[in-house]
Amino acid sequence: MSDQENEKKTDKSSQQSMWGGRFGAGPSAVMQEINASIGFDKRLYGEDIAGSMAHADMLASTGIITAEDRDAIHAGLEQVRAEIEAGAFTYDPALEDIHMHIESRLREIVGDAGARLHTARSRNDQVATDFRLWCRGAIERFDELYAAFISTLLDVADTHADTIMPGFTHLQTAQPVTLGHHIMAYVEMAMRDRARLMDCRGRLNESPLGAAALAGTGFAIDRHQTAEALGFDAPMNNSLDAVSSRDFALELLATLSIAATHLSRLADEIVLWATPAFGFLTLSDSFSTGSSIMPQKRNPDAAELIRAKVGRISGAMNGLMMVMKGLPLAYSKDMQEDKEPVFKAVDDFELCLVAMTGMMADFRPNPAAMRAAAGQGFSTATDLADWLVRELKMPFRDAHHVTGAIVKLAEGENCDLADLTLDQMQSIEPKITSAIFDVLSVEASVASRTSFGGTAPENVRAQISAARKKLDDLEKLSVTES
Ligand code: ARG
Numbered sequence: 001m002s003d004q005e006n007e008k009k010t011d012k013s014s015q016q017s018m019w020g021g022r023f024g025a026g027p028s029a030v031m032q033e034i035n036a037s038i039g040f041d042k043r044l045y046g047e048d049i050a051g052s053m054a055h056a057d058m059l060a061s062t063g064i065i066t067a068e069d070r071d072a073i074h075a076g077l078e079q080v081r082a083e084i085e086a087g088a089f090t091y092d093p094a095l096e097d098i099h100m101h102i103e104s105r106l107r108e109i110v111g112d113a114g115a116r117l118h119t120a121r122s123r124n125d126q127v128a129t130d131f132r133l134w135c136r137g138a139i140e141r142f143d144e145l146y147a148a149f150i151s152t153l154l155d156v157a158d159t160h161a162d163t164i165m166p167g168f169t170h171l172q173t174a175q176p177v178t179l180g181h182h183i184m185a186y187v188e189m190a191m192r193d194r195a196r197l198m199d200c201r202g203r204l205n206e207s208p209l210g211a212a213a214l215a216g217t218g219f220a221i222d223r224h225q226t227a228e229a230l231g232f233d234a235p236m237n238n239s240l241d242a243v244s245s246r247d248f249a250l251e252l253l254a255t256l257s258i259a260a261t262h263l264s265r266l267a268d269e270i271v272l273w274a275t276p277a278f279g280f281l282t283l284s285d286s287f288s289t290g291s292s293i294m295p296q297k298r299n300p301d302a303a304e305l306i307r308a309k310v311g312r313i314s315g316a317m318n319g320l321m322m323v324m325k326g327l328p329l330a331y332s333k334d335m336q337e338d339k340e341p342v343f344k345a346v347d348d349f350e351l352c353l354v355a356m357t358g359m360m361a362d363f364r365p366n367p368a369a370m371r372a373a374a375g376q377g378f379s380t381a382t383d384l385a386d387w388l389v390r391e392l393k394m395p396f397r398d399a400h401h402v403t404g405a406i407v408k409l410a411e412g413e414n415c416d417l418a419d420l421t422l423d424q425m426q427s428i429e430p431k432i433t434s435a436i437f438d439v440l441s442v443e444a445s446v447a448s449r450t451s452f453g454g455t456a457p458e459n460v461r462a463q464i465s466a467a468r469k470k471l472d473d474l475e476k477l478s479v480t481e482s
Contacts, residue, residue, distance in 0.1 A: 018095070018100050018103070018104065026094070032093055032094060033093070035096055035333075036093040036096050036097070037096065037097045037098075037336050037339070038091055038092075038093060038095065038096060038097055038098060038101060039093075040339055040340050040343060041097050041098045041127075041336075041339055042084075042091065042098050042101075043098075043134070043339075043343060044098050044127075044130045044131065044134055044339075045080075045081070045084050045098055045102065046081070047129075047130040047131075047133040047134050047137075048098055048099055048102055048126070048130045049077045049080065049081050049102065050133065050230060051126060051129045051130055051133065051209060051226075051230065052073070052077055052102070052103075052106075052117060052126075053073075053074060053077055054209070054225075054226045054229040054230050055117065055120075055121055055209060055226060056069075056070045056073040056074065056077075056117055057070060057225070057226075057229060058221060058222050058225045058226045058229070059116075059117075059119060059120065059221070061222070061225065062219075062220055062221060062222055062225075064119055064120065064219055064220070064221070065113075065116050065119065068113070069112075069113035069116055070113075072110040072111075072113035072114070073106065073110065073113055073114060073116075073117055075110070076106045076109040076110035076113070076114055077102070077106060079109055080102050080105050080106055080109070083105070089101075089105070097123070097127075097336075098130075099123050099126050099127060099130075100123075103117060103118065119219065120210065120212060120217040120219040120221050121209070121210070121212060121217075122211075122212045122213035122214075122243070124211070124212070124213050124214065124243040124330070124331040125208045125209050125210060125211040125212055125213075125239075125242060125243050126209070127335075127336075128208035128211070128242060128243055128245075129207060129208050129209040129230070131249065131338065131339065131342075132204050132205070132206075132207075132208065132232075132248060133230065135204055135248060135249060135252050135342065135346075136201055136204060136205060136231075138252070138346045138350075139197050139198070139200060139201045139252065140201070141350065142194075142197050142349070142350070142353065143194060143197065143198065143478070145350065145353045145354060145357070146190060146193070146194040146197075146353070147194075147471065147474070147475065148357055149190055149353055149356065149357045149360070150187055150190050150191060150194070150467070150471055151468075151471060152357050152360045152361050153183055153184075153186055153187045153190065153360055154187060154464055154467055154468055154471070155361075156179075156180075156183050156360055156363050157179075157180040157181075157183040157184050157187065157460065157464050158180065158461075158464050159180075160178065160179035160180045160183065160365065160367075161178060161180035161181075161457045161460045161461050161464065162178060162180070162457045163178055163179040163180065163365065163367045163370060163371075164176050164177075164178055164179075164367075164370060164371050164374045164442050164443065164446055165177060165178065165179050165182065165280065165370035165371070165373065165374055166370070166373045166374040166376070166377070166379055167182070167379075167455070172377065173373070173374075173376055173377030173378075173379050174379065175379055175380070175382055175383075175445065176374040176375075176379050176380070176442040176445050176446050176455075177446065177455040178446055178455055178457055178460055179365060179367075179370060180457070180460040180461075180464070181455040181459075181460045184460060184463050184464065184467070186262065186266050187467055189262040190259075190262065191467070191470065193255070193258065193259035193262060196255045196258065196259070197252075197255055197259070200248070200251045200252055200255050202233075203248065203251065204248035204251070204252070205231075205232050205233050206227070206232055206233060206234050206235065206236045207223065207226060207227035207230060207232035207234070207235045207236060207242075208236050208242035208243060209223065209226045209227070209230070209235070210223035210226060210235060211236065211239035211240075211242035211243050212239065213243070213330075213331070214239060214240055214243050214244075214329075214330035214331060215239055215240075216239040223235035239330075240329050240330045241329075243330050243331045244327070244329050244330040244331050244332075244335070246320065246324055246335060246338050249320060249338050249342050250317065250320055250321060250324065252342065252346075253313070253314075253316050253317035253320060253341065253342065253345055254317055256313050256317075256345055256346070256349045257310065257313050257314040257317050257345075259349065260309060260310035260313045260314070260348075260349055260352060261310050261314075263306050263309075263310070263352050263353065263356050264306060264307045264308075264309070264310040266306075266356065267303040267304070267306035267307040267356065268303075268307050270283075270300055270303040270359065271300045271303045271304055271307065273365075274288075274298075274300050274303075278369070278373070279366055279369040280365060280366055280369055280370050280373070281363065281364055281365045281366055282364045282366065283298055283300055283364075284359075284362040284364060286358070286362060287300070287301075287302045287303070287355070287358065287359045287362060288300055288301065288302070289301045302355050302359060303359065305352075305355075306352045306355060306356055309348045309349070309351075309352050312344065312345070312348055313345045313348055313349055315341075316341035316342065316344055316345040317341070317345070319341050320337075320338055320341050320342070323335070323337045323338065324338075371442070374442045375416060375442050376416075378407045378410065378411075378416070378417055379442065379445070380417055380418070380439065380440050380441070380442060380444075380445045381403050381406075381407050381417065382403075382445075383439040383440065383444070383445045383448065384403045384406065384417060384436065384439065384440065385399040385400050385402075385403040386399075386439070387435075387436055387439045388402060388403065388429070388432075391433075391435065392429075392431050392432075402428060402429045405428045406420070406425060406428050406429075409424060409427075409428065417440050418437060418440040418441060422434050422436075
């Protein structure tokens with residue numbers, strides 16, 4: 001913007017009727033530019049209209065406005081909604097935000113009744129109310145998306161309850177596990193993320209409306225009525241807290257950041273497994289792209305982007321933390337900066353969750369490659385040590401040492417543990433018998449791990465049915481609640 005434009009004063013007429021009573025001239029163009037939030041908060045129109053309708057109903061039922069005014073306000077707000085949804089609404093940066101836009105248009109449509117709507121209300125409690133409603137809506141969408149995601153993961157886990165793959169620690173082959181077990185780990189994470197979102201919903205679901213600018217109001221309003229009408233559990237107890245707290249938004253961003261790290265880890269494994277060096281899975285055409293120079297390439301772009309998005313989502317959380325840090329009570333305009341990070345993080349996360357669900361529905365593992373890799377790297381060495389403990393009553397530390405020597409021998413011979421002869425094993429520990437060979441296969445290893453939460457296929461199947469039941473119970477709960 002040029003200096004000349006900077007100094008240019010804007011037409012004061014739009015604000016005149018909202019707050020311009022004591023002002024001589026309108027704000028400078030740059031003031032208007034930094035002040036306006038309409039560019040992003042227009043997304044709150046539905047929540048703003050719902051809040052205004054509940055407020056108007058309450059003003060009428062407490063006798064603060066007449067029933068005629070209430071009806072006019074309702075009809076006017078419906079018209080505003082229709083105009084916005086038809087793309088026929090005119091936005092004007094001079095009107096700052098969505099609240100002033102809707103109210104100003106309402107006054108054009110219904111006159112004085114519209115000018116009475118702002119009685120016993122401030123934009124401070126209004127925006128806090130709208131934003132809570134918006135976040136609640138996002139959480140409810142995520143809840144449904146999680147149900148689909150978890151159910152997709154469960155199908156994959158079910159199909160692959162017996163598919164053997166290497167389990168890793170330090171990304172080094174550790175012990176064989178099943179693919180079903182591995183996927184069920186993500187089901188556990190997803191179920192916690194879903195529950196965390198619902199916890200967040202529980203805490204945010206209180207109504208700021210009626211806190212007015214900061215101190216409450218002298219009008220005999222009924223905050224319980226508006227809270228109930230908007231589906232809140234209760235009005236917030238403290239008017240200062242009601243207008244100035246954004247921990248609900250921070251909590252949502254923190255929850256999404258955690259959930260995004262889980263998606264990111266799964267995405268990373270897809271990237272890794274799809275590389276020919278691993279060869280554990282083939283990417284479907286729908287979720288990969290080609291290279292413009294290397295014709296053989298199939299790139300896991302969707303997985304890579306999901307892996308990356310957590311950066312933006314947790315960045316949004318950190319950004320809002322910095323906005324809120326050190327702000328005095330009650331409202332400050334700083335808080336207008338709460339919306340963009342939340343909108344962006346919610347959009348990003350939604351895209352990640354939908355894309356990941358699609359990728360898992362299209363999941364094409366290569367069991368032969370997984371099985372072959374599971375047998376490499378002496379992955380049943382722990383089973384060998386456990387056998388020495390069980391059968392020869394050797395203390396585990398000694399068994400660990402003996403096993404280490406056997407692994408070293410196999411390494412020298414360039415063969416797997418199961419390929420060593422009994423004589424070779426006995427050269428290290430004479431008491432070893434041929435029964436040792438029963439525990440050296442990856443199948444035996446996996447089948448033996450029946451401890452609660454372990455990888456044995458029968459365990460994994462039990463975990464899958466328990467998770468399906470939990471998912472169904474949650475589904476029934478949401479059906480009866482709605
Ligand atoms: N657009 C503002 C926001 O998002 C609404 C509240 C403005 N309040 C005020 N006192 N200027 O925070």
